[in-house]
Amino acid sequence: MVAMIELIDVHKSFGHLHVLKGINLTVQKKEVVVIIGPSGSGKSTMLRCINGLEPIQKGKVMIEGEDLHGPKTDPNKIRQRIGMVFQSFNLFPHKNALQNVMMAPIKVQKKPKAEAEEIARDLLGRVGLAEKAEVLPEELSGGQQQRVAIARALAMKPDMMLFDEVTSALDPELVAEVLSVMRNLAESGMTMVVVTHEMGFAREVGTRLIFMDGGVVVEEGDPREMIVNPKEVRTQKFLSMVL
Amino acid sequence: MNAFFNGEIFKESLWLLVKTLPTVFEVLILGLICAWSWGLILSLIRLSHVRPLRYLAGAYIDLFRGLPLLLLFIFIYYGLPHAGIRLGPLASGVLGIALCYGAYAAEIFRAGIQAIPKGQTEAARSLGMTHGQAMRHVILPQAVRLVVPPLTNEFIAMIKDTSLMSVISVPELLFTAKEKMGVVVNSTPLTVAALIYIVFTVPLIRVAARMESQRGRRKPRGGKSGGTPSVEVGGDLQTADVAGQLP
Numbered sequence: 108m109v110a111m112i113e114l115i116d117v118h119k120s121f122g123h124l125h126v127l128k129g130i131n132l133t134v135q136k137k138e139v140v141v142i143i144g145p146s147g148s149g150k151s152t153m154l155r156c157i158n159g160l161e162p163i164q165k166g167k168v169m170i171e172g173e174d175l176h177g178p179k180t181d182p183n184k185i186r187q188r189i190g191m192v193f194q195s196f197n198l199f200p201h202k203n204a205l206q207n208v209m210m211a212p213i214k215v216q217k218k219p220k221a222e223a224e225e226i227a228r229d230l231l232g233r234v235g236l237a238e239k240a241e242v243l244p245e246e247l248s249g250g251q252q253q254r255v256a257i258a259r260a261l262a263m264k265p266d267m268m269l270f271d272e273v274t275s276a277l278d279p280e281l282v283a284e285v286l287s288v289m290r291n292l293a294e295s296g297m298t299m300v301v302v303t304h305e306m307g308f309a310r311e312v313g314t315r316l317i318f319m320d321g322g323v324v325v326e327e328g329d330p331r332e333m334i335v336n337p338k339e340v341r342t343q344k345f346l347s348m349v350l
Numbered sequence: 351m352n353a354f355f356n357g358e359i360f361k362e363s364l365w366l367l368v369k370t371l372p373t374v375f376e377v378l379i380l381g382l383i384c385a386w387s388w389g390l391i392l393s394l395i396r397l398s399h400v401r402p403l404r405y406l407a408g409a410y411i412d413l414f415r416g417l418p419l420l421l422l423f424i425f426i427y428y429g430l431p432h433a434g435i436r437l438g439p440l441a442s443g444v445l446g447i448a449l450c451y452g453a454y455a456a457e458i459f460r461a462g463i464q465a466i467p468k469g470q471t472e473a474a475r476s477l478g479m480t481h482g483q484a485m486r487h488v489i490l491p492q493a494v495r496l497v498v499p500p501l502t503n504e505f506i507a508m509i510k511d512t513s514l515m516s517v518i519s520v521p522e523l524l525f526t527a528k529e530k531m532g533v534v535v536n537s538t539p540l541t542v543a544a545l546i547y548i549v550f551t552v553p554l555i556r557v558a559a560r561m562e563s564q565r566g567r568r569k570p571r572g573g574k575s576g577g578t579p580s581v582e583v584g585g586d587l588q589t590a591d592v593a594g595q596l597p
Contacts, residue, residue, distance in 0.1 A: 160475060184478070186477070189476070193473065197469035199470065199473070199474075210477075211477035211478060215479055215483065256473075259477070260477070
Protein backbone atom coordinates (compact mmCIF):
# COMPACT_ATOMS: atom_id res chain seq x y z
CA MET A 108 0.00 0.00 0.00
CA VAL A 109 1.35 3.40 -0.96
CA ALA A 110 2.07 5.72 1.96
CA MET A 111 -0.12 8.83 2.41
CA ILE A 112 2.91 11.00 3.20
CA GLU A 113 6.55 10.20 2.67
CA LEU A 114 9.34 12.64 3.44
CA ILE A 115 12.73 11.53 2.14
CA ASP A 116 15.82 13.34 3.46
CA VAL A 117 14.07 16.70 3.50
CA HIS A 118 16.25 19.76 4.10
CA LYS A 119 14.90 23.25 4.62
CA SER A 120 16.80 26.48 5.23
CA PHE A 121 15.70 30.04 5.81
CA GLY A 122 18.73 31.90 4.48
CA HIS A 123 21.65 30.65 6.55
CA LEU A 124 19.39 29.06 9.14
CA HIS A 125 19.25 25.30 8.53
CA VAL A 126 15.88 24.34 10.03
CA LEU A 127 15.27 20.80 8.76
CA LYS A 128 18.37 18.63 8.54
CA GLY A 129 17.30 15.53 6.69
CA ILE A 130 13.82 14.47 7.78
CA ASN A 131 12.57 11.00 6.91
CA LEU A 132 8.96 10.29 7.76
CA THR A 133 6.33 7.92 6.45
CA VAL A 134 2.67 8.23 7.36
CA GLN A 135 0.32 5.40 6.46
CA LYS A 136 -3.42 5.62 5.90
CA LYS A 137 -5.46 6.16 9.09
CA GLU A 138 -2.39 6.85 11.21
CA VAL A 139 -2.51 9.70 13.73
CA VAL A 140 1.07 10.87 13.99
CA VAL A 141 1.70 13.30 16.83
CA ILE A 142 4.81 15.47 16.65
CA ILE A 143 6.27 17.05 19.75
CA GLY A 144 9.45 18.96 20.43
CA PRO A 145 10.80 22.24 21.82
CA SER A 146 9.99 25.45 19.95
CA GLY A 147 12.39 25.99 17.08
CA SER A 148 12.85 22.27 16.55
CA GLY A 149 11.30 22.46 13.07
CA LYS A 150 7.95 20.76 13.79
CA SER A 151 5.78 23.43 12.16
CA THR A 152 8.21 23.93 9.30
CA MET A 153 8.09 20.21 8.57
CA LEU A 154 4.30 20.29 8.54
CA ARG A 155 4.34 23.22 6.13
CA CYS A 156 6.75 21.35 3.85
CA ILE A 157 4.28 18.47 3.58
CA ASN A 158 1.76 20.60 1.66
CA GLY A 159 4.37 22.78 -0.02
CA LEU A 160 3.61 26.01 1.84
CA GLU A 161 7.39 26.07 2.37
CA PRO A 162 9.68 25.18 -0.53
CA ILE A 163 12.45 22.72 0.35
CA GLN A 164 16.10 22.83 -0.63
CA LYS A 165 16.81 19.12 -0.80
CA GLY A 166 14.97 15.81 -0.59
CA LYS A 167 11.56 14.61 -1.67
CA VAL A 168 7.99 15.00 -0.49
CA MET A 169 5.73 12.21 -1.75
CA ILE A 170 1.97 12.50 -1.30
CA GLU A 171 0.13 9.25 -2.04
CA GLY A 172 3.00 8.27 -4.31
CA GLU A 173 3.15 11.60 -6.17
CA ASP A 174 6.25 13.79 -5.97
CA LEU A 175 5.04 17.17 -4.68
CA HIS A 176 7.92 18.94 -6.41
CA GLY A 177 7.88 16.76 -9.52
CA PRO A 178 8.01 18.53 -12.89
CA LYS A 179 4.57 17.28 -13.90
CA THR A 180 2.91 17.82 -10.51
CA ASP A 181 0.44 20.62 -9.86
CA PRO A 182 0.94 21.39 -6.16
CA ASN A 183 -2.46 23.11 -6.05
CA LYS A 184 -4.12 19.82 -6.98
CA ILE A 185 -2.20 17.98 -4.26
CA ARG A 186 -3.05 20.61 -1.64
CA GLN A 187 -6.74 19.96 -2.28
CA ARG A 188 -6.18 16.52 -0.77
CA ILE A 189 -4.33 17.83 2.31
CA GLY A 190 -6.38 19.77 4.84
CA MET A 191 -4.49 22.12 7.13
CA VAL A 192 -5.48 23.87 10.33
CA PHE A 193 -3.35 26.71 11.74
CA GLN A 194 -2.49 27.98 15.17
CA SER A 195 -3.97 31.40 14.40
CA PHE A 196 -7.18 30.00 12.79
CA ASN A 197 -6.78 32.21 9.68
CA LEU A 198 -10.49 32.32 8.97
CA PHE A 199 -11.45 34.75 6.21
CA PRO A 200 -12.75 37.72 8.25
CA HIS A 201 -14.91 39.13 5.44
CA LYS A 202 -16.97 35.93 5.19
CA ASN A 203 -19.28 34.31 7.72
CA ALA A 204 -18.69 30.80 9.07
CA LEU A 205 -20.75 29.13 6.35
CA GLN A 206 -19.11 31.11 3.55
CA ASN A 207 -15.68 30.28 4.97
CA VAL A 208 -16.46 26.59 4.68
CA MET A 209 -18.16 26.87 1.27
CA MET A 210 -15.55 28.98 -0.49
CA ALA A 211 -13.01 26.36 -1.54
CA PRO A 212 -15.54 23.75 -2.75
CA ILE A 213 -17.16 26.44 -4.92
CA LYS A 214 -14.07 28.26 -6.18
CA VAL A 215 -11.61 25.37 -6.37
CA GLN A 216 -13.72 22.26 -6.95
CA LYS A 217 -16.35 24.23 -8.91
CA LYS A 218 -19.18 22.60 -6.98
CA PRO A 219 -22.66 24.10 -7.40
CA LYS A 220 -23.50 26.52 -4.58
CA ALA A 221 -26.38 24.41 -3.25
CA GLU A 222 -24.22 21.31 -2.98
CA ALA A 223 -21.40 23.24 -1.30
CA GLU A 224 -23.84 24.73 1.17
CA GLU A 225 -25.21 21.30 2.04
CA ILE A 226 -21.69 20.00 2.69
CA ALA A 227 -20.81 23.10 4.70
CA ARG A 228 -23.93 22.99 6.90
CA ASP A 229 -23.37 19.30 7.54
CA LEU A 230 -19.75 19.94 8.56
CA LEU A 231 -20.64 22.89 10.78
CA GLY A 232 -23.12 20.55 12.47
CA ARG A 233 -20.42 17.97 12.96
CA VAL A 234 -18.17 20.48 14.74
CA GLY A 235 -21.16 21.64 16.82
CA LEU A 236 -21.65 25.02 15.21
CA ALA A 237 -24.78 24.56 13.08
CA GLU A 238 -26.40 27.58 14.71
CA LYS A 239 -23.38 29.82 14.08
CA ALA A 240 -23.40 29.43 10.29
CA GLU A 241 -24.28 33.08 9.58
CA VAL A 242 -21.91 34.56 12.16
CA LEU A 243 -18.74 36.44 11.24
CA PRO A 244 -15.43 35.06 12.60
CA GLU A 245 -14.80 38.14 14.79
CA GLU A 246 -17.96 37.34 16.77
CA LEU A 247 -16.88 33.75 17.48
CA SER A 248 -14.71 32.57 20.37
CA GLY A 249 -11.27 31.21 19.60
CA GLY A 250 -12.45 27.64 20.06
CA GLN A 251 -15.40 28.21 17.74
CA GLN A 252 -13.18 29.84 15.14
CA GLN A 253 -10.83 26.90 15.23
CA ARG A 254 -13.71 24.45 14.80
CA VAL A 255 -14.91 26.43 11.76
CA ALA A 256 -11.36 26.24 10.43
CA ILE A 257 -11.43 22.45 10.81
CA ALA A 258 -14.78 22.30 9.00
CA ARG A 259 -13.37 24.53 6.26
CA ALA A 260 -10.46 22.14 5.70
CA LEU A 261 -12.77 19.10 5.76
CA ALA A 262 -15.07 20.65 3.15
CA MET A 263 -12.53 19.78 0.48
CA LYS A 264 -12.91 16.12 1.50
CA PRO A 265 -9.16 15.76 2.04
CA ASP A 266 -7.40 12.42 2.32
CA MET A 267 -5.30 13.67 5.23
CA MET A 268 -5.21 16.53 7.72
CA LEU A 269 -2.33 18.57 9.15
CA PHE A 270 -2.78 20.33 12.49
CA ASP A 271 -0.23 23.02 13.40
CA GLU A 272 -0.44 23.70 17.16
CA VAL A 273 -4.13 24.33 16.76
CA THR A 274 -4.84 24.74 20.48
CA SER A 275 -1.83 26.87 21.40
CA ALA A 276 -3.58 30.21 20.85
CA LEU A 277 -6.69 29.18 22.79
CA ASP A 278 -7.71 29.97 26.35
CA PRO A 279 -7.41 26.78 28.44
CA GLU A 280 -11.18 26.30 28.78
CA LEU A 281 -11.58 26.30 24.98
CA VAL A 282 -8.95 23.65 24.25
CA ALA A 283 -11.18 20.66 25.05
CA GLU A 284 -13.86 21.45 22.46
CA VAL A 285 -11.27 21.57 19.68
CA LEU A 286 -9.51 18.40 20.84
CA SER A 287 -12.82 16.56 20.97
CA VAL A 288 -13.51 17.45 17.33
CA MET A 289 -10.05 16.16 16.44
CA ARG A 290 -10.62 12.98 18.41
CA ASN A 291 -13.87 12.31 16.52
CA LEU A 292 -12.06 12.91 13.28
CA ALA A 293 -9.35 10.41 14.20
CA GLU A 294 -11.98 7.85 15.16
CA SER A 295 -13.63 8.27 11.76
CA GLY A 296 -10.36 7.04 10.22
CA MET A 297 -8.82 10.29 9.03
CA THR A 298 -5.06 10.27 8.45
CA MET A 299 -3.65 13.00 10.66
CA VAL A 300 -0.33 14.66 11.42
CA VAL A 301 -0.64 16.73 14.58
CA VAL A 302 1.95 19.14 15.96
CA THR A 303 0.91 19.78 19.53
CA HIS A 304 1.88 20.23 23.17
CA GLU A 305 -1.20 18.32 24.35
CA MET A 306 0.37 15.16 25.75
CA GLY A 307 -3.03 13.81 26.79
CA PHE A 308 -4.17 13.93 23.16
CA ALA A 309 -0.95 12.28 22.03
CA ARG A 310 -1.40 9.45 24.50
CA GLU A 311 -5.09 8.81 23.90
CA VAL A 312 -5.48 9.49 20.17
CA GLY A 313 -2.00 9.19 18.67
CA THR A 314 -0.99 6.00 16.94
CA ARG A 315 2.62 7.14 16.75
CA LEU A 316 4.65 9.77 18.58
CA ILE A 317 7.59 11.62 17.06
CA PHE A 318 10.01 13.75 19.04
CA MET A 319 11.89 16.36 17.02
CA ASP A 320 14.78 18.52 18.16
CA GLY A 321 17.28 20.65 16.24
CA GLY A 322 15.75 19.86 12.85
CA VAL A 323 15.94 16.07 13.11
CA VAL A 324 13.66 13.28 14.30
CA VAL A 325 15.24 12.19 17.58
CA GLU A 326 12.90 9.38 18.54
CA GLU A 327 9.64 7.83 17.47
CA GLY A 328 7.45 5.11 18.79
CA ASP A 329 4.15 4.12 20.36
CA PRO A 330 2.91 7.18 22.30
CA ARG A 331 1.76 5.27 25.39
CA GLU A 332 5.12 3.59 25.66
CA MET A 333 7.33 6.50 24.65
CA ILE A 334 5.75 9.00 27.05
CA VAL A 335 6.37 6.70 30.01
CA ASN A 336 9.65 5.26 28.87
CA PRO A 337 11.60 7.47 26.43
CA LYS A 338 14.91 6.03 25.23
CA GLU A 339 16.81 9.15 24.18
CA VAL A 340 18.18 11.58 26.74
CA ARG A 341 16.83 14.60 24.84
CA THR A 342 13.34 13.07 24.78
CA GLN A 343 13.54 12.35 28.49
CA LYS A 344 14.56 15.93 29.22
CA PHE A 345 11.77 17.39 27.07
CA LEU A 346 9.07 15.12 28.47
CA SER A 347 10.14 15.82 32.04
CA MET A 348 9.56 19.52 31.34
CA VAL A 349 6.12 19.26 29.70
CA LEU A 350 4.51 16.50 31.77
CA MET B 351 -15.99 93.52 -3.52
CA ASN B 352 -17.73 94.08 -6.82
CA ALA B 353 -14.63 92.78 -8.59
CA PHE B 354 -15.06 89.31 -7.03
CA PHE B 355 -18.77 89.13 -6.42
CA ASN B 356 -20.93 90.87 -9.00
CA GLY B 357 -24.53 89.58 -8.76
CA GLU B 358 -25.33 89.83 -12.45
CA ILE B 359 -22.07 88.20 -13.59
CA PHE B 360 -22.42 85.60 -10.85
CA LYS B 361 -25.72 84.36 -12.27
CA GLU B 362 -24.38 84.29 -15.82
CA SER B 363 -21.19 82.46 -14.87
CA LEU B 364 -22.94 79.99 -12.63
CA TRP B 365 -25.05 78.75 -15.52
CA LEU B 366 -22.08 78.78 -17.86
CA LEU B 367 -19.89 76.81 -15.45
CA VAL B 368 -22.54 74.29 -14.44
CA LYS B 369 -22.83 73.46 -18.13
CA THR B 370 -19.16 72.34 -18.08
CA LEU B 371 -19.82 69.82 -15.32
CA PRO B 372 -20.73 66.92 -17.64
CA THR B 373 -17.28 67.30 -19.24
CA VAL B 374 -15.60 67.38 -15.82
CA PHE B 375 -17.52 64.29 -14.70
CA GLU B 376 -16.69 62.48 -17.90
CA VAL B 377 -12.97 63.06 -17.46
CA LEU B 378 -13.18 62.24 -13.77
CA ILE B 379 -15.09 58.98 -14.16
CA LEU B 380 -12.99 57.74 -17.08
CA GLY B 381 -9.82 58.90 -15.35
CA LEU B 382 -10.79 57.22 -12.11
CA ILE B 383 -11.63 53.90 -13.77
CA CYS B 384 -8.43 53.92 -15.84
CA ALA B 385 -6.17 55.13 -13.02
CA TRP B 386 -7.43 52.65 -10.44
CA SER B 387 -7.51 49.66 -12.79
CA TRP B 388 -4.00 50.54 -13.95
CA GLY B 389 -2.97 51.04 -10.33
CA LEU B 390 -4.29 47.63 -9.30
CA ILE B 391 -2.48 45.93 -12.19
CA LEU B 392 0.72 47.82 -11.35
CA SER B 393 0.50 46.85 -7.68
CA LEU B 394 0.08 43.17 -8.56
CA ILE B 395 3.10 43.36 -10.87
CA ARG B 396 5.02 45.18 -8.14
CA LEU B 397 4.27 42.27 -5.78
CA SER B 398 4.87 39.49 -8.32
CA HIS B 399 7.63 36.93 -7.98
CA VAL B 400 9.21 37.86 -11.31
CA ARG B 401 12.04 40.18 -10.33
CA PRO B 402 12.51 42.14 -13.61
CA LEU B 403 8.77 42.88 -13.79
CA ARG B 404 8.79 43.94 -10.16
CA TYR B 405 11.64 46.40 -10.76
CA LEU B 406 9.98 47.73 -13.88
CA ALA B 407 6.75 48.44 -12.02
CA GLY B 408 8.72 50.04 -9.19
CA ALA B 409 10.58 52.28 -11.63
CA TYR B 410 7.32 53.33 -13.29
CA ILE B 411 5.72 54.17 -9.95
CA ASP B 412 8.71 56.24 -8.83
CA LEU B 413 8.90 58.05 -12.17
CA PHE B 414 5.26 59.03 -12.36
CA ARG B 415 5.06 59.99 -8.70
CA GLY B 416 8.01 62.25 -9.38
CA LEU B 417 6.60 64.04 -12.43
CA PRO B 418 4.28 67.05 -12.20
CA LEU B 419 0.89 66.21 -13.67
CA LEU B 420 0.86 69.56 -15.47
CA LEU B 421 4.02 68.60 -17.34
CA LEU B 422 2.43 65.28 -18.25
CA PHE B 423 -0.67 66.96 -19.66
CA ILE B 424 1.43 69.36 -21.73
CA PHE B 425 3.69 66.54 -22.94
CA ILE B 426 0.75 64.40 -24.05
CA TYR B 427 -1.19 67.21 -25.69
CA TYR B 428 1.56 69.41 -27.14
CA GLY B 429 4.56 67.07 -27.14
CA LEU B 430 3.30 63.80 -28.57
CA PRO B 431 2.00 65.38 -31.84
CA HIS B 432 5.67 65.96 -32.74
CA ALA B 433 5.92 62.16 -32.86
CA GLY B 434 2.75 61.94 -34.89
CA ILE B 435 0.54 60.92 -31.96
CA ARG B 436 -2.41 63.26 -31.74
CA LEU B 437 -4.90 62.93 -28.92
CA GLY B 438 -7.88 65.20 -28.32
CA PRO B 439 -8.00 67.35 -25.19
CA LEU B 440 -10.31 64.95 -23.31
CA ALA B 441 -8.33 61.82 -24.23
CA SER B 442 -5.10 63.59 -23.24
CA GLY B 443 -6.64 64.52 -19.91
CA VAL B 444 -7.81 60.99 -19.16
CA LEU B 445 -4.46 59.52 -20.20
CA GLY B 446 -2.53 61.97 -18.02
CA ILE B 447 -4.71 61.22 -15.02
CA ALA B 448 -4.45 57.46 -15.58
CA LEU B 449 -0.64 57.54 -15.91
CA CYS B 450 -0.07 59.75 -12.89
CA TYR B 451 -2.81 58.64 -10.50
CA GLY B 452 -2.25 55.01 -11.49
CA ALA B 453 1.19 55.27 -9.86
CA TYR B 454 -0.29 56.62 -6.62
CA ALA B 455 -3.11 54.08 -6.63
CA ALA B 456 -0.56 51.29 -7.14
CA GLU B 457 1.22 52.27 -3.93
CA ILE B 458 -2.08 52.38 -2.04
CA PHE B 459 -3.17 48.97 -3.35
CA ARG B 460 0.25 47.52 -2.56
CA ALA B 461 0.06 48.78 1.01
CA GLY B 462 -3.48 47.40 1.29
CA ILE B 463 -2.51 43.97 0.00
CA GLN B 464 0.56 43.79 2.22
CA ALA B 465 -1.50 44.77 5.27
CA ILE B 466 -3.46 41.49 5.01
CA PRO B 467 -1.83 38.92 7.33
CA LYS B 468 0.24 36.23 5.64
CA GLY B 469 -1.91 33.55 7.28
CA GLN B 470 -4.79 34.51 4.98
CA THR B 471 -2.79 33.60 1.89
CA GLU B 472 -1.54 30.43 3.54
CA ALA B 473 -5.05 29.34 4.52
CA ALA B 474 -6.29 29.97 0.99
CA ARG B 475 -3.36 28.16 -0.61
CA SER B 476 -3.68 25.21 1.77
CA LEU B 477 -7.25 24.77 0.48
CA GLY B 478 -5.85 24.26 -3.00
CA MET B 479 -6.43 27.77 -4.33
CA THR B 480 -3.97 29.06 -6.89
CA HIS B 481 -2.13 32.33 -6.25
CA GLY B 482 -4.68 34.11 -8.45
CA GLN B 483 -7.69 32.57 -6.72
CA ALA B 484 -6.28 33.46 -3.29
CA MET B 485 -5.78 37.05 -4.46
CA ARG B 486 -9.22 37.34 -6.00
CA HIS B 487 -11.35 35.67 -3.36
CA VAL B 488 -9.43 36.23 -0.14
CA ILE B 489 -6.82 39.00 -0.28
CA LEU B 490 -8.28 41.66 -2.57
CA PRO B 491 -11.78 41.75 -1.01
CA GLN B 492 -10.13 42.51 2.33
CA ALA B 493 -7.57 44.90 0.87
CA VAL B 494 -10.24 46.91 -0.95
CA ARG B 495 -11.89 47.78 2.36
CA LEU B 496 -8.61 49.09 3.69
CA VAL B 497 -7.89 51.28 0.68
CA VAL B 498 -11.24 53.06 0.49
CA PRO B 499 -10.19 55.96 2.77
CA PRO B 500 -6.85 56.67 1.04
CA LEU B 501 -8.47 56.29 -2.38
CA THR B 502 -11.12 58.82 -1.35
CA ASN B 503 -8.32 61.28 -0.64
CA GLU B 504 -6.87 60.52 -4.06
CA PHE B 505 -10.25 61.19 -5.63
CA ILE B 506 -10.40 64.59 -3.95
CA ALA B 507 -6.97 65.46 -5.34
CA MET B 508 -8.12 64.22 -8.74
CA ILE B 509 -11.13 66.53 -8.71
CA LYS B 510 -8.90 69.51 -8.04
CA ASP B 511 -6.36 68.40 -10.64
CA THR B 512 -8.95 68.45 -13.42
CA SER B 513 -8.35 72.20 -13.29
CA LEU B 514 -4.86 71.57 -14.72
CA MET B 515 -6.53 70.48 -17.93
CA SER B 516 -7.38 74.12 -18.60
CA VAL B 517 -3.90 74.43 -20.16
CA ILE B 518 -4.72 71.75 -22.72
CA SER B 519 -8.01 73.49 -23.54
CA VAL B 520 -10.35 71.00 -21.97
CA PRO B 521 -13.52 73.09 -21.48
CA GLU B 522 -13.70 72.41 -17.75
CA LEU B 523 -14.45 74.76 -14.85
CA LEU B 524 -11.25 76.78 -14.65
CA PHE B 525 -10.79 77.05 -18.43
CA THR B 526 -14.32 78.35 -18.86
CA ALA B 527 -14.07 80.67 -15.85
CA LYS B 528 -10.86 82.20 -17.18
CA GLU B 529 -12.41 82.81 -20.57
CA LYS B 530 -15.43 84.44 -18.97
CA MET B 531 -13.13 86.59 -16.84
CA GLY B 532 -11.56 87.95 -19.98
CA VAL B 533 -14.94 88.84 -21.41
CA VAL B 534 -16.47 90.53 -18.36
CA VAL B 535 -13.19 91.97 -17.00
CA ASN B 536 -14.18 90.85 -13.52
CA SER B 537 -13.09 88.06 -11.15
CA THR B 538 -16.55 86.82 -10.24
CA PRO B 539 -16.41 83.77 -12.61
CA LEU B 540 -13.37 82.58 -10.64
CA THR B 541 -15.30 82.90 -7.39
CA VAL B 542 -18.08 80.80 -8.90
CA ALA B 543 -15.60 78.14 -10.02
CA ALA B 544 -14.09 78.06 -6.53
CA LEU B 545 -17.51 77.55 -4.99
CA ILE B 546 -18.30 74.69 -7.33
CA TYR B 547 -15.03 72.92 -6.50
CA ILE B 548 -15.77 73.35 -2.80
CA VAL B 549 -19.29 71.98 -3.13
CA PHE B 550 -17.79 68.72 -4.39
CA THR B 551 -14.55 68.47 -2.43
CA VAL B 552 -15.49 69.53 1.09
CA PRO B 553 -18.19 66.86 1.66
CA LEU B 554 -15.74 64.24 0.39
CA ILE B 555 -13.07 65.56 2.74
CA ARG B 556 -15.54 65.15 5.62
CA VAL B 557 -16.43 61.61 4.47
CA ALA B 558 -12.76 60.61 4.25
CA ALA B 559 -12.05 62.05 7.69
CA ARG B 560 -15.00 60.18 9.17
CA MET B 561 -13.91 56.87 7.60
CA GLU B 562 -10.45 57.34 9.02
CA SER B 563 -11.63 58.07 12.55
CA GLN B 564 -14.05 55.12 12.42
CA ARG B 565 -11.25 52.81 11.39
CA GLY B 566 -9.19 53.99 14.33
CA ARG B 567 -12.03 53.25 16.76
CA ARG B 568 -12.88 49.76 15.52
CA LYS B 569 -11.90 47.15 18.05
CA PRO B 570 -9.01 44.87 17.16
CA ARG B 571 -9.83 41.33 16.11
CA GLY B 572 -9.17 38.46 18.50
CA GLY B 573 -6.66 35.67 18.16
CA LYS B 574 -2.99 36.04 17.45
CA SER B 575 -3.61 37.86 14.20
CA GLY B 576 -3.41 41.14 16.12
CA GLY B 577 -5.46 44.25 15.42
CA THR B 578 -7.30 45.31 12.33
CA PRO B 579 -4.72 46.05 9.69
CA SER B 580 -4.72 49.52 8.25
CA VAL B 581 -3.01 51.17 5.36
CA GLU B 582 -0.43 53.72 6.35
CA VAL B 583 0.45 55.85 3.41
CA GLY B 584 2.50 58.92 3.99
CA GLY B 585 1.20 62.46 3.54
CA ASP B 586 3.42 62.76 0.49
CA LEU B 587 0.52 61.40 -1.51
CA GLN B 588 -0.83 64.92 -1.50
CA THR B 589 1.98 65.90 -3.86
CA ALA B 590 -0.28 64.56 -6.60
CA ASP B 591 -2.20 67.74 -6.11
CA VAL B 592 -0.26 70.28 -8.06
CA ALA B 593 -3.06 72.77 -8.58
CA GLY B 594 -0.86 75.47 -7.07
CA GLN B 595 1.49 75.30 -10.05
CA LEU B 596 -0.97 76.83 -12.48
CA PRO B 597 0.54 79.62 -14.56
